[in-house]
Amino acid sequence: MHNKQRLVFGYLALIPAVIVFAVFIVYPVFNTFYLSFCSYRTQTIRQGARFIGFANYVQMFGDDKMWTALKFTVLFTVISVVLESVLGMLCALIMNRQGKTRGLVCAMILIPWCIPTVVSGLMWNYIFAESYGVLNYLLQVMGLSSQPVRWLTDSRYAFLSILISDVWKTVPYMSLLMLSALKTVDSSYLEAAQIDGANKVQSFFKISMPCMKPIIIVAVMFRTIQSFRIYDLIRVLTNGGPQGKTTSLTIYTITQYTTYGNMGYGAALAVLTFIISMIIAVCFQDGVKSKLEV
Amino acid sequence: MQAVQRKPARKIGGQIGLSLFTVLFVLMIVAPFVWLLLAAFKSGKELYSMPVQILPSSFSLQNFKDAFTVQPLTNYIVNSIVVAVVSTLLIIIIASLVSFALARTQIKGKRVVLLMLLSISLLPPVTILNPIYLMMSNLRMMNTTLGLALVLVAIELPTAAWYLMSFFQTIPDALEESAMIDGANVVTIFCRILMPLVAPGVFTVSIMTFIAVWNNYLFASVLNPSKKARTVTVALTMYAGETTTPWNTIAAAAIVACVPLVIMVLICQRRIVSGMVDGAVKG
Secondary structure, three states: OHHHHHHHHHHHHHHHHHHHHHHHHHHHHHHHHHHOOEEOEOOOHHHOOEEOOOHHHHHHHOOHHHHHHHHHHHHHHHHHHHHHHHHHHHHHHHHHOOOOOHHHHHHHHHHHHHOOHHHHHHHHHHHOOOOOOHHHHHHHHOOOOOOOOOOOOOHHHHHHHHHHHHHHHHHHHHHHHHHHHHHOOOHHHHHHHHHOOOOHHHHHHHHHHHHHHHHHHHHHHHHHHHHHOOOHHHHHHOOOOOOOOOOOHHHHHHHHHHOOOEHHHHHHHHHHHHHHHHHHHHHOHHHHHHHOOO | OHHHHHHHHHHHHHHHHHHHHHHHHHHHHHHHHHHHHHHOOOOHHHHOOOOOOOOOOOOOOHHHHHHHHHOOHHHHHHHHHHHHHHHHHHHHHHHHHHHHHHHHOOOOOHHHHHHHHHHHHHOOHHHHHHHHHHHHHHOOOOOOHHHHHHHHHHHHHHHHHHHHHHHHHOOOHHHHHHHHHOOOOHHHHHHHHHHHHHHHHHHHHHHHHHHHHHHOOHHHHHHOOOOOOOOHHHHHOOOOOOOOOOHHHHHHHHHHHHHHHHHHHHHOHHHHHHHHHHHHHOO
16 A cells, blocks of 8 residues: 555656656757758748758768867867876875865865856966966966967967866866775775785776776766866857867857857757767766666 | 884875875965956956066955946846756755655666666757757747756756765665554655655755856856846856956956855865765765
8 A cells, every 4th residue: 555655656756857858858859850950040030940851961071160179079078088087086096095184175176166167267268368377477487488378379279278277177076086986995905905915006906996997987977978068168268269279069069059040050060969979978888877776 | 124214204205295295286276266366356457467466465345346337246146046046946856756766666667767867967968959949939938047947957957866866775764664654655754754864965965956057157148148137157258348358357256156156165065075975976
């Protein structure tokens, strides 16, 4: 009796979430797929969407700007995720060895995590400023560069600037997740390895890493997905420039929507972003599986 | 003998190295933010002086006044608060129900629900952006706090549900069983027994959700572009003019936009850290 009542309540409890999901996620995704096969422009919105088959996709694969944006986004994702994971792990290993100051460090770590990306972008924009920025000033004082570096307007440095800002915002959070992963390692295994004569590097790669793998995979999976959709930071740092060299896929898609009003082509780009994100998720199969267990 | 002596020396060296690293790490994190804070007090001249002037000559609040008069910042803050509070409330209600169903009942199709949560969090927001924009303009919900809040409910729901699920799982079955023997029905058990027990978790998740909603830029900029409905994050990008960028006013406005978050985080630091960790480990 109670059990049946409980089951009914369990199913009813899912209804609000399912409604929200259907209206704001499922319908929009299908709509984007549909619009990607249409010619649909803001300027002629009254005429509605006209089905044109694969024309948007044909245009997309021949679009140099799309390839530039895709290359930039993939490169940025790979470099930032690898760098942030390694740095996060290094910081976690060191934090794991200290007792007293950990509380303070944790509090500080949460500052980059909690402030809006827009604020951290503006902050770095001010630091990277060419003529009055503090970074160029420091480089000059230390004698590392004679003339000001054009951090945000030189395409060689713009990538690095975005990377630095992203690292600042993400590494602290990453190190917190890695620290929690380190805590799951059973210390008796490590002691046993030490007795058997394993050195620290060996016991890290042979014992700690396999134990932490489930958590690390999930953390890195979400980081990769988030890094791939980078938008806010670039919007306030370089706005995609110079000469479109730091235009991410999301920035390019939104430019199609807002600047050109080309909703059909924008939808095709959005579908591309969707498909690549799903491919990333498939690459992290183990991470996906662990999220599907209660 | 030598070996015995060397060991403590190495240990002390390690200690110093560790402390040095900690100082460096904290400095790297804090310095940029402090630099922004200092800029909020500098005059226009001090901002662009060469060599760089580190401290402002006086800690006047002029820039903060400007931040509120150049743009209607109060209005933007109110908008952000309303959106964040409405979203957080709805998310907590919906996510608690979902986490209860997943963590404490024997319903079928749990994997489908989990797959649904996972796919929302893996979905790039740009994929749903345009249809949501069209939907909101057809429903005349553009530039409304409710419209934006509802969209953000869908976006932030999975994270909240995962965190809450780990809290629901920690409650021992015995508590519920004894209530059931006393004749309580499932709704009573949920409201009167389980919810109070997960209250600390709800508190942590509320703060984390509030921060996530407050910080959203993409949907806020597309759905609420009007001056009346704009949120703080979007407004921050509006201070820069065509030719000039008044960094002191921007810095002041940015600090104002961060203060509520930083205070919340510093007060509930421990809970947030353990909440994050639980979400990562058990979720």
